[in-house]
Amino acid sequence: MTKTTPFVEFIRYSFFSIMGMIAISCYILADTFFVAQGIGTNGLAALNLAIPVYDFIHGTGLMLGMGGATKFTILKSQNNKKGADQIFTNTVYLGVFFSLLFMAGGVFFAGRISTILGANQKIWQMTTTYLKVLMLFSPAFIFNDIILCFVRNDSNPKLSMIATVSGSLFNVVFDYIFIFPCGMGMLGAVLATGFSPVVGLIIMSPHWLGKKRWFHMKRLLPDTASIRMNLSLGFPSLLAQISSAIVMIVFNMIILRLEGNTGVAAYGIIANLSLVVLSFYTGISQGIQPLVSDAYGKLEQKRIVQFLRYAMGSMLVLSAAIYLILFVFADPIASAFNSENNATLHTIAVTGLRLYFTSLVFAGFNIILSMYFTSVEKAFPAQIISFLRGLILIIPIAFLFARLWEMTGVWMSFPAAEFVTAVIGAGLYVKYKNRKWA
Template sequence: MTGMKELKKELAKYIAANVCGMIGLSCYILADTFFIANAIGANGLTALNLALPIYSMVHGSGLMLGMGGATRFSIARGQNQQRMADQIFSQTVILYGIFGVIFVLSGLFLSATFAGWLGANTEVFEMTRVYLQVILFFSPAFMLNDIFVCFVRNDGAPRRAMCAMLLGSFSNIVLDYIFMYPLHMGIFGAVLATGCAPIVGIWASHGHWKKKDCGFHFRRTRPEGKIFRGILALGVPSLITELASGVVMFVFNLLILNLEGNTGVAAYGVVANLAYVVTAIHTGIAQGTQPLISREYGRQKEDHMKKLLELAMLVMAISSVLIYLIFYLGADPLTAAFNSEGSQTLQKIAVHGMRLYFTGIWFAGFNIILAVYFMAQERAVPAQILSLARGFFVIVPVAVILAKGFGMTGVWISYAAAEGIVAILGVILYKKKNGFPKKAASGII
């Protein structure tokens, strides 16, 4: 049996590997932001920012399938049910195929419609449409990469999962430079580089599948609605966590367009893309604890589960302090790195916004970790409530109300205000749902 000392060592290994990998994954878009800002300018940055909610949808769907399937897989393995573990992986792949077809068809026929819905005006419409179409075309690669990373990590190979994410990110940076500078491919080059990156990640992680001790295998099977529902129920919080970024971005884009126009949206793009990195760190901490919590849940070790949650929250709190100090003290040079045209308006808006917006990172980290904690032990309802609250039901009205009352300052502080409200809800849910169920994995296993 795993003692507390060994559990801490395992947690450190999983969190370190997963945070590094998630930072690499978040750099897909951060690299695009940097190269587009410097090669195309503010309009390119605005187009990218308008298109990012769709990327959040694609990436969130991949994490929904990967996290939902891998959580079920970990519980099955913890109970020594290998046949069920293989069945869960196979059903996850079937779901992946369904989602992939939907996204590709949407890209072929609806990319212009999406660009209009997202608020693209005549100056940035075509760039936004191109970015959306290519991202949706490559959506099967993004989702399969997410699925492989989740299953490989939950199969006891967090370092391989980390390497897959980092290699994909590194290839994106290299291809961004090649496509946008020597080849002068513009925004199409940026999104093409982003689309190719997960293919590199898939190549890096698929070797685990060939190992003799690989714990998951694809077996020919019919779709099973009960397993589908179980995977989706546990994966929805991961989808909502990603969609939260997209929804916040969409709402903020519309509010800022009315307040400061395209320059304001470009300034918000700087802050929002740095926020992707912060969310990736928090998500990395949360997902690093998930395989261990699910395993201990299968073993009925409640004290171990609570200790893992406490340690994850401690790591999050310390890292959040360091992150905020970096953004507060380095707001000027960080903004300047994405402000190739030297716009004083953009610089002023982004620097002011960065220092206000990131006051909410402690609350956001708390909410992300707590939602994954619920999900890891098959408590889908509180996980979904928490995720929906932070992604939709709180942030939207708070942002609208504060923007109306305080203008741009209201927009920036709405993130912290909304996450703080949701954190209070999270504490209430934790206290109400803290009883340990008599039988683990009661859903499909």
Template sequence: MQRSVKLFLKYVSLNMLGMLGISFYILADTFFIAQALGPNGIASLNLSIPIFGIMHGFGLMLGLGGATRYKILQSQSRQEQAAKVYSQTLLFTLIIGGVFFIVGQFGSGAIAEVSGANLETFETTQVYLRTVLTFAPFFILNNTLLSFVRNDGDPTLAMFGMITGSLLNVLLDYIFIFPLEMGMFGAALATSLSPVISLGVLMIHYFKPLNKLSFTFQQLEKRLVRDVMFLGSSAFVNEISGSVVMFTFNTIIFSLEGNNGLAAYGIIANVSFVVLSLFAGIAQGTQPLFSESYGLKNLTQIKQVLVLSLGTSLLLSSIIYLNTFLFTDQLIMLFNSEQNPHIADMATTGLLIYFSGFFFAGINIVSTSYFGATNQPKRSLLFSMLRGGVFIVPFVLILSRLLGMKGVWLSFVLAELFVMAIIIWKMNPEKRIKRKKDLGNITR
């Protein structure tokens, strides 16, 4: 038990710090844009997030899927197969990054239109999208390498990579937006340089004695790539679902309250991004521990890590909601640069309703990661889909008609509650270990 607790604290605390750093620069981005460009700037940022989420989804899918298979194989002393997984994942990552780069050069305007940008927000939305998609190869490669470095026994460096990129992004954000007056392009450029800086830090791992990551050029194997994508599919679906939900919310909220409603949702969406990143920190931090325990068929350690991660999630939810309740006005004032009372009123109600859903969302995020890390991609994918559009889209369509903006906020809470009930019903680590053998032979 002592070893499990020690490893849990190390991996989870470091990963939560790293994810907090990433979310901090997103908040800083939002704050600086709010101060410089007002509600229309926030609305443009909000409209850009869905495609940004899809790009991140590919990086997380390949990173977590590849690193999960890598860790299982490594725990079984199958280093040659593990190295093959690493090389194949990196090669496919570069291909996907290239596709996003091309889309950014020729399709950013079309994406802005489809996202719902109007005459007031089209230009800034297009600028933001084109810039971040130009740097897509770096974003996706950074997400992939972070997972592999963490699973290769170096969570501290992974944390430093995330934090260094994030802190320098905040500094560049300020310089580009205010002294240099580069507007939305400056905000997007600062954000886009963050993964480049992080990758520079991660390169240190390759010069360390503990490094077992060995890349070789080779022909892509469809079966292996499919296995990696399947294992990481829940992370991809989480991001895609988030983008689908945000697009749906943007459309409904705009029909109800216009750009003021989008600005209020932008405040909630960006603050909630910080919260979700902390839960993701728990989930990604425990992934190497779950995968190693599964590879070794260590049921006791799986149960210990599961109890620790779920308990941490509930504690974190309680702390977050208490602070949200106590400091609601202060949070809103940070991003409501024009002190618009209608935006403040909508955001206040939204924060108090929406954030109650994190008691359930935290458990769902950790549990979904557990299923993926223990070689149960079908269940992990199913629950990710349920957390996304399957439940929340029908809820928001119905409740927004009945309750207006309150119904929009409440839909998130009810969707997460329903998913949690199903997850509790299906989770059984003991049955999993006894019934199934490792499926890692995919690389043979």
């Protein structure tokens, strides 16, 4: 990582990471588009109710992958092979445990989860089908996230990107094949999504099964210290994904009361676009993580500050460009997901696109700052930022704003929560910046 300038390193890692994260987010966006075209408004509403479970699964995978890979990078920079193998082995143990947990939930509780998420009689069966199959594929999602993080941090960000893009392309192609020529409906959509991470794991196999890798499975008993370190460092990544799930669940509940299934379908368009848009910031944050952790392990504080500045500058430019596109093209974007030409859905979605995404700068700042703290082993401030934006602020603000301004309040609650979190996050940075490596 030190053979080129810090800026070139940042561009290389961030570009590949952004492309990879966009590809992962497109798993669900592809489902959204093809379900909207092939099944209609009810299918879109059912999918939107099920997506928070995907966020929990993907968030768990990122928690384990980012937590383990962060410590792995620090140990690698210190040439500690034994410690690197130990953290990888314990990450795999955690992956098996959570995979079994999600699979059991899919087999025994998919219908109950659908009901809890708000599925009514019209969409309950579609929601349950999607959830059950999705949760049965949880080992593929979780281990794909784990291996992606370790391969990227093992100096191979390009292969990680190729694997995720290939998986996403597989999902797009087979979404179309399963839903249209095969007529499999919601089952086809979730099968295409479920097999996508399998493709990614196969493409990365030359690295994670190769002899040149720095991480290996060892015959070790689970180590409490390693597991605790993994979960602590990775927890902000889980919360970042859970925040999306929490927002969707809360918004679905509120919008069902205000606008019914049509409103939920309109929000589905915005929520799924949000997964893609926020993946830019997640990609930047995951791109700087191995670089910051490597510099941290080598006690190179100047490089740490440089990477953070590059990340924030890139975030500002991207935010301006993305919001301009969404504002100008809100009408055609909403129309692309409105196969039934539902006028109410179109109106709600266009307004939502222009209001909801005023949050971009604040959300990007929070995501990058949280990962920065994680990368230098400052888990506590990272967890505070993640808790604020994912649990503590968004729920009361959403209910309050919806009560005051109905749908306009719903759309503005997300920017408000991200703004307050950003102010607090900036305060945390000021507090920690004069401490060693903060």
